Amino acid sequence: MHNTQVKIYPDGVRVLVADRPIFRERGWEEQRRGAAPELPEGSEEGPTDPAARESENVERSKRRARAAVYDLARCTDFRYFVTLTTSAEKVDRLDDLAVFRKLHNWLDNHVRRCGLSYCLVPEYHKKGGLHFHAFFNGALPVIDSGTLSIPGVKKPRRPRSEAERRRLLDEGAHVVYNLPAWSLGFTTAIELYGSRSAAVGYVCKYITKAERKIGGRWYYSGGDLRRPDVLFADTDFSAAAAKAGSSFELEELGCRCCRYEEE
Numbered sequence: 001m002h003n004t005q006v007k008i009y010p011d012g013v014r015v016l017v018a019d020r021p022i023f024r025e026r027g028w029e030e031q032r033r034g035a036a037p038e039l040p041e042g043s044e045e046g047p048t049d050p051a052a053r054e055s056e057n058v059e060r061s062k063r064r065a066r067a068a069v070y071d072l073a074r075c076t077d078f079r080y081f082v083t084l085t086t087s088a089e090k091v092d093r094l095d096d097l098a099v100f101r102k103l104h105n106w107l108d109n110h111v112r113r114c115g116l117s118y119c120l121v122p123e124y125h126k127k128g129g130l131h132f133h134a135f136f137n138g139a140l141p142v143i144d145s146g147t148l149s150i151p152g153v154k155k156p157r158r159p160r161s162e163a164e165r166r167r168l169l170d171e172g173a174h175v176v177y178n179l180p181a182w183s184l185g186f187t188t189a190i191e192l193y194g195s196r197s198a199a200v201g202y203v204c205k206y207i208t209k210a211e212r213k214i215g216g217r218w219y220y221s222g223g224d225l226r227r228p229d230v231l232f233a234d235t236d237f238s239a240a241a242a243k244a245g246s247s248f249e250l251e252e253l254g255c256r257c258c259r260y261e262e263e
Helices: 050-075 096-114 162-170 196-209 237-244
Strands: 004-009 012-018 080-086 118-124 130-136 143-149 174-178 185-191 220-222 229-233 248-250 255-262
Touching: 004 050, 012 237, 050 118, 050 196, 080 196, 096 118, 096 130, 096 220, 118 196, 130 196, 143 162, 237 255
Parallel strands: none
Antiparallel strands: 004 012, 004 229, 012 255, 080 130, 080 185, 118 130, 118 220, 143 174, 174 185, 248 255
């Protein structure tokens, strides 16, 4: 067990330091034999109410899922932020099982045949039915939809002229593409730009909003994916917190932590 975890990404390093050893190296998993020892009354760890304990477990599961999506997105050569919607003419949008069956078939087919790599988070539409927010690599062809994503404007807009299009692009708009290979409905795809963390945060918010796992998972991924190298160390917490500039309470483990990054 160590108090410091170091994740090495292609573009930098993230360091998480705790005030006590909480990080376990792989291969040294905790093993319990027989019944757990009884604790004195009032000394149980965590919530004793079943509903509160379940809520805590769900939040812990969400945090792990968000961390995994962050690692995949920062390490894998994703090119597009993609939204996939389904059409009632192609699949029963209100039947989750039918949607996921077709989705999995489509994804597996394009991973094997085209080299697709993806990380995808499902979300229920306000009117019912599923759609998906995802990162894709550049394996699938895209076509210009004729619309632009304009900073500060919620929906893509079609320029009224070529001159307006050029002006909007010069002012920071981004081309919205479609994926012709998606056969189950409609798509948008925008090339990733700027901070990768901002795009990851946008996708991860749908994990945070979800009340339960959709289709049995918080997120779905496949293809040639990359993850960070992870190292462990033992360091001085006070010095690390001073370098990070702040610390926070990691409630689930009852310890203080700090995080900082280096390029």
